Amino acid sequence: MGEAGQRLGVAICAALAAVALLLQLVRARSFGTRPPVAEPQGSALRGILYAFGPGMAPTAKESTRAHPVVYALGVGYHLGIFTAFGVLLWAVRGVAAGAMPTSPLRPAFVALTAIGTIGGLSLLVRRVRTPLLRAISIPDDYAANLLTTAFIALAGLRLLTADVERALLVGAMLLLLYMPLGKIRHCLFFFAARWNLGRHYGRRGTFPLRH
Amino acid sequence: MADSGTLDAKIEALTDDDLARGLDLFRSKLGAAGAVWLQTCVHCGLCAESCHYFLTDHEPQSIPAHKLEQVAAAFRGRYTLAGRLAPALTGARPFDRQLVRAWVDAAFGRCSTCGRCSLNCTTGVNVPAVMRAARATLTEMGLIPADLQQVVTTALETGNNMGITREDWLDTVQWIEEETQGAVGDPAARIPVDRQGAQYLFTVNPREPKFFPLGLQASATVFHAAGADWTVASEGWDLTNYGLFSGNNAEGGAIARNLLGSMERLGCRTLVIGECGHGFAAARWESAEWLRQRPGFRIMSFLELMDDWFRQGRLKADPSRITDRVTLHDPCNTVRQGGISEPQRDILRRCVTDFVEMTPNRAENFCCGGGGGQLAMAQYRDKRLQAGGVKAEQIRATGARIVVAPCHNCIDQLMELNREYKLGVVIKTVAEIVADALVLPTATPPAEGNHDVAS
Numbered sequence: 001m002g003e004a005g006q007r008l009g010v011a012i013c014a015a016l017a018a019v020a021l022l023l024q025l026v027r028a029r030s031f032g033t034r035p036p037v038a039e040p041q042g043s044a045l046r047g048i049l050y051a052f053g054p055g056m057a058p059t060a061k062e063s064t065r066a067h068p069v070v071y072a073l074g075v076g077y078h079l080g081i082f083t084a085f086g087v088l089l090w091a092v093r094g095v096a097a098g099a100m101p102t103s104p105l106r107p108a109f110v111a112l113t114a115i116g117t118i119g120g121l122s123l124l125v126r127r128v129r130t131p132l133l134r135a136i137s138i139p140d141d142y143a144a145n146l147l148t149t150a151f152i153a154l155a156g157l158r159l160l161t162a163d164v165e166r167a168l169l170v171g172a173m174l175l176l177l178y179m180p181l182g183k184i185r186h187c188l189f190f191f192a193a194r195w196n197l198g199r200h201y202g203r204r205g206t207f208p209l210r211h
Numbered sequence: 212m213a214d215s216g217t218l219d220a221k222i223e224a225l226t227d228d229d230l231a232r233g234l235d236l237f238r239s240k241l242g243a244a245g246a247v248w249l250q251t252c253v254h255c256g257l258c259a260e261s262c263h264y265f266l267t268d269h270e271p272q273s274i275p276a277h278k279l280e281q282v283a284a285a286f287r288g289r290y291t292l293a294g295r296l297a298p299a300l301t302g303a304r305p306f307d308r309q310l311v312r313a314w315v316d317a318a319f320g321r322c323s324t325c326g327r328c329s330l331n332c333t334t335g336v337n338v339p340a341v342m343r344a345a346r347a348t349l350t351e352m353g354l355i356p357a358d359l360q361q362v363v364t365t366a367l368e369t370g371n372n373m374g375i376t377r378e379d380w381l382d383t384v385q386w387i388e389e390e391t392q393g394a395v396g397d398p399a400a401r402i403p404v405d406r407q408g409a410q411y412l413f414t415v416n417p418r419e420p421k422f423f424p425l426g427l428q429a430s431a432t433v434f435h436a437a438g439a440d441w442t443v444a445s446e447g448w449d450l451t452n453y454g455l456f457s458g459n460n461a462e463g464g465a466i467a468r469n470l471l472g473s474m475e476r477l478g479c480r481t482l483v484i485g486e487c488g489h490g491f492a493a494a495r496w497e498s499a500e501w502l503r504q505r506p507g508f509r510i511m512s513f514l515e516l517m518d519d520w521f522r523q524g525r526l527k528a529d530p531s532r533i534t535d536r537v538t539l540h541d542p543c544n545t546v547r548q549g550g551i552s553e554p555q556r557d558i559l560r561r562c563v564t565d566f567v568e569m570t571p572n573r574a575e576n577f578c579c580g581g582g583g584g585q586l587a588m589a590q591y592r593d594k595r596l597q598a599g600g601v602k603a604e605q606i607r608a609t610g611a612r613i614v615v616a617p618c619h620n621c622i623d624q625l626m627e628l629n630r631e632y633k634l635g636v637v638i639k640t641v642a643e644i645v646a647d648a649l650v651l652p653t654a655t656p657p658a659e660g661n662h663d664v665a666s
Contacts, residue, residue, distance in 0.1 A: 024250070024291075025247070027246075027290075028243050028246035028247045028250065029243045029246075030243070031238060031241050031242055031243045031245065031246040032239075032241075032242045032243055033242070033243045033244075034242070034500070034503075036499075036500065037499040037500055037503055037504065037505050038495065038496050038497075038498075038499035038500060038505065039499070039505060039509075041550050042550060051335060061330065061331045061333075062260075062261060062331055062571065062575060063257040063258060063260065063261055063331035063332075063333065064257065064331075064333070066260060067257055070255075070257065074255070074333070130256070131271075132256065132259065132271050132274065133254075133256045135271030135274075135277065136254050136256055136271060136274055136276045136277045136280060137254055138254070138280070138300075138301065138302030139299060139300045139301075139302070140300055140301050140302060141253075141254050143300065180293070181293040181297070181300075181301065182293065182300070182301055183252075183253050183254070185250060185251075186250075186251050186253055186334055189247055189250050189251040189334075190251060190334050190335065192247045192251075193247050193248055193251040193334055193335040193336055193337075194334070194335035196244040196247060196248065196335070196337065197248075197329065197332075197335040197336075197337050198335075200244075200337060200340075201330075204496065204548065204549065204550040205550030205551075206546075206547060206548070206550045206574050209330070209573075209574050209575070210552060210553070210573050210574070211573070211575070
């Protein structure tokens with residue numbers, strides 16, 4: 001398969017992933033939605049805004065306050081993921097080879113993918129080395145991390161050399177195809193989960209939290 | 212442990228059809244939000260230290276993500292394509308007897324549905340909502356601990372969860388009315404029963420008439436001092452609702468209907484839920500969902516009402532009467548799940564001289580270990596007391612002499628923790644503190660209607 005074919009393959013895999021994820025969300029909705037009846041005490045909207053805003057700050061939760069390094073690794077990991085998808089977009093559009101080496105943003109993107117790769121690998125090592133984390137892990141946890149971290153690393157390398165273009169595209173296809181199968185589905189479900197949580201606690205007046 | 216043996220026998224006796232039906236039941240209990248939450252956990256493990264069970268036993272089975280995973284594994288095996296095609300990769304498991312045991316252990320044995328893990332979840336999973344769906348499924352499969360179900364059944368059969376007869380209830384009310392008259396020095400002080408059209412219908416946890424009548428006296432004293440137009444009901448006076456813990460919405464709805472029905476019968480305007488966390492959450496938040504109907508009257512916590520009265524100047528306190536250090540326990544169902552965190556603090560600041568917060572507090576509070584119906588399930592007693600160790604250490608760290616807990620389940624647990632961990636504290640309700648600090652009016656105040664007109 002030529003590079004053009006691979007680019008098309010990535011686009012098809014992305015479309016498949018998007019459709020599969022959306023179908024899963026639709027299927028989740030088929031489990032039944034019932035609008036809440038009880039008189040609200042607070043505001044669902046304020047709860048949702050809190051859940052997606054201040055509620056995600058590292059200081060908002062004891063779990064992240066107590067584990068700032070893990071939180072930072074997670075943030076770095078996700079920054080790397082978003083950057084890698086940016087690089088992939090460039091690559092799929094076929095402008096990468098010419099544009100990226102000269103882009104003034106390139107050093108920043110290289111740094112972000114490096115941070116993302118380190119974040120992903122660190123979280124993987126943490127999972128492997130921590131008995132309690134191993135106890136709550138399933139094979140998907142390792143597979144999802146490896147695929148994602150490899151994708152970030154390939155995107156970072158692609159910023160340095162065009163030699164890894166094919167590897168990046170293949171890695172991206174694998175990642176996209178895997179996305180709806182396991183925990184990476186949280187790329188969509190995260191938003192639905194926090195929406196629901198924010199609405200629940202917002203109506204009750206618990207969100208925004210008082211400290 | 213007999214109940215544990217019975218449960219084991221019931222699980223062993225499950226047929227393949229029972230198990231398939233169980234998972235169908237689970238689907239019907241979960242709802243769309245639950246299905247989303249169940250598929251969003253990323254196993255980051257940061258929830259572990261938010262759980263009082265894990266903090267005290269350090270077992271992986273007590274990590275909220277692990278508890279959630281037991282339920283999610285069955286979900287994936289049945290309801291996701293990836294789970295059916297690649298169960299080993301996705302952690303999907305058949306809903307077999309082994310997994311049913313894990314559900315019972317996770318949902319009943321290691322979770323008080325306090326919701327602290329949800330606030331600490333990095334992705335926003337509402338763990339207690341999923342655990343309640345699992346409990347609901349197990350309950351319909353007949354796999355609920357018998358003593359927990361018995362509380363529900365007693366409430367359905369007798370109108371209150373302790374089987375107190377109407378005569379005993381009314382005798383207790385009369386006795387407490389006389390005690391209140393003596394305490395406030397006013398023979399006109401009343402605990403009205405079935406007063407039609409009263410502003411407030413006050414509802415009670417059966418533990419008060421049964422074991423803590425002074426709690427009822429404290430509440431009556433506060434109503435008297437505020438000059439409130441209030442009443443208790445001769446029927447439908449029990450505010451508790453263990454349907455919240457069993458997960459059975461039909462039974463929870465029936466118990467709620469009994470309580471709400473007394474409002475309609477008496478034509479009162481505001482339903483006041485006494486100091487009981489789960490009772491408040493069930494009446495204020497869940498009953499409307501179970502019955503799919505919003506009540507036509509306000510439901511409020513007694514904490515809110517007392518705070519309102521202080522703000523209006525209808526209650527006055529002398530904080531110099533309570534100089535011991537006081538701390539406050541935040542019941543999960545009142546605060547985290549109920550949204551009531553400040554009224555009790557405002558009240559205590561008016562009534563005591565040395566109020567100190569536990570750390571953490573408010574919605575970030577730790578469960579005392581007695582929530583989620585744990586007090587009713589004898590087979591988990593040791594685990595419950597162990598899990599309460601976190602709360603015990605919180606209390607000890609405050610140096611408080613008095614622990615105020617606006618919840619009777621919490622009070623029962625705290626009393627056990629007091630003995631188990633030798634805390635040497637006194638445990639009181641907010642109303643008891645208010646009654647101790649109250650500056651009583653010198654004469655019988657006017658009835659509320661007159662008061663409102665006069666003001």
